[in-house]
Amino acid sequence: MVSEKVTSIEVAKRAGVSQSAVSRVFTPGASVSPKMAEKVLKAAEELGYRPNVLARSLITGRSRIIGLVVAYLENQFYPDALEKLSNALQQHGYHILVFMVSNDDASVDKVMGELLDYQVDGIITASVGMSNALAARCSAAGVPVVLFNRGQDDDRLNQVTSNNLDGGRQIADFLVAGDHKKIAHIAGWSGSSTGRDREAGFRSGLEQAGAELVACIDGMYNRETAAAATRELFSGKDRPDAVFVGNDHMAFAVMDVLRFELKLDLPGDVSVVGYDDVPLASWPAYDLTTLRQPSNRMVEATVSTLLGWIEEGSKDVQKIEIDGSLMIRGSARIPEGWPDERL
Amino acid sequence: MVSEKVTSIEVAKRAGVSQSAVSRVFTPGASVSPKMAEKVLKAAEELGYRPNVLARSLITGRSRIIGLVVAYLENQFYPDALEKLSNALQQHGYHILVFMVSNDDASVDKVMGELLDYQVDGIITASVGMSNALAARCSAAGVPVVLFNRGQDDDRLNQVTSNNLDGGRQIADFLVAGDHKKIAHIAGWSGSSTGRDREAGFRSGLEQAGAELVACIDGMYNRETAAAATRELFSGKDRPDAVFVGNDHMAFAVMDVLRFELKLDLPGDVSVVGYDDVPLASWPAYDLTTLRQPSNRMVEATVSTLLGWIEEGSKDVQKIEIDGSLMIRGSARIPEGWPDERL
DNA sequence: GAAGTTTCTGCATACGTATGCAAATTGAAG
């Protein structure tokens, strides 16, 4: 309990040793005698000394800070991921510096520059891409990057996603098996790999099953856009009997419009399937059938990839895809004889 | 676009000037001639130089990092606040270092220690309190603290909350005016000031109106606990006809149990009122009547308090309370003649 | 063009820590 900042020099003085000794006591793995350690720790305790991480990082070249770039926390998937990432990294002695961006290259570039100024040891971007120039800069600066829930064709960028192609296909199979005849898609933002891959998987699944996609609108991963798309799709006489929505966040908006504006019954009149399996999807008010992105495993993969680069000097760019599985609930008609494990 | 890290010395060399000159060019408000600036900026551009924030902070004593301590991001109110805080601070050139904790003193203390190691310029805790010892340490280290959405009796800690007492009272008035006879409360965590104040305001409001609280259970700001409390409250014959739930996050769980387990009609059989007005509350699937905490204004107050301390050396501890207003929606019976502005 | 004033610039040092190196201490072995 003391005045301002206490430095290792003051501790050294009080303990009657050199500053280097103090430093060594606080450096795991350094060579110190038990006596020394005891003296120093006592003095440190009395003065309330704690090493200055910033000064340390200046010399070690490691800040133990991970930059996290994230575009929107409105979609529950991301706060959830943030929490898990933060916890996992904290466990390894790292902490997260958060940067909010809007999802356009200019904004990302600006912010990412600030990030590098902080000498972060690594960068995680949650569902945001980055320009080639930027990827080059990070790579040049020796700062590993992991794209979380986002793919990008760049052989300097690690990425961890779920298997979006396969997910799209699983949903196609499920809807076709459920004997739906007019299947529509409110797609994820076409500017993102996740949106494109889910759509591609879905289309290929339908095709393979001999079914047809009657309509497809880009929902931009946005509630309002998705709601508008729903109104458009269901305005005509010939409305769809099933719609796969590019993520849960939009699916909730879609369900709201279907049930409360258009007074349709789910799954009687129309089936809705989402993607992500955020916690809200399992709450009874929505009870949304959706493809689970296993965020735990995605976080694990992200952290271990990042730490591999940082601590073990790995240079292997990882493109990791994790399989998800369909969570069958009440928002979509369940095919007869389908392995019915409601969750 | 270059190899590893570029320092001001290399820039100086290339521009044919001294290192101090380079530093001055990148220090706003320092004295440099236009020629000099031009030469330096050119060299910096060519080398891809950017000042090292950490090294700078070592000498200026300012890291431009704000530590944010947060317990759970599951309640939508917090990601929302985080996003707003981050954006506001980014605007002022600060960034947020996130620390997740479980809400007990030991965990908070540990984490907060790590926080101080990073030489943060200030600390915001979102809905978590801190021990006196810790408050003393921060104060001694000259690091201002703002408790966001949490009150604590300590004259070293700034705090920004909504007016929880008044909010509780407003809800009491509303329910009494709605002619409810058996009013219950599923309270916020009694270990938090927000929970206690809302309950106290609610009780005082009821009392003043001559009404009675028939039951009160601590919901711990937790979905499961709130659900269990609901089952308990509504198991007997003599069930409540209104329940005020300590925050929206729990209120959703309560509504789920009432509607989908107990098959009760809202607001026909029972009225539910929440607290916070998170985005989900206005979605039609819940359409929850709730007291809005004006997070925009709370964030503003938090940021300006913090910056006041950091940049203007303010020493006035602020205890700010911001008034909220009731958002009347469909989950609770609306009193006759009540100014009916449904939102 | 000289004297005085203002604006710029470079030198040197400081911030708080980690670490290579050599000196000092300890312990083991004979």
Next chain:
DNA sequence: CTTCAATTTGCATACGTATGCAGAAACTTC
């Protein structure tokens, strides 16, 4: 007790930047 190896310690320096100070340069003004 001596010798040698192993361990521990202190000294000095480095990390990348900002800033007080004094000298240099550029302008004013007469």
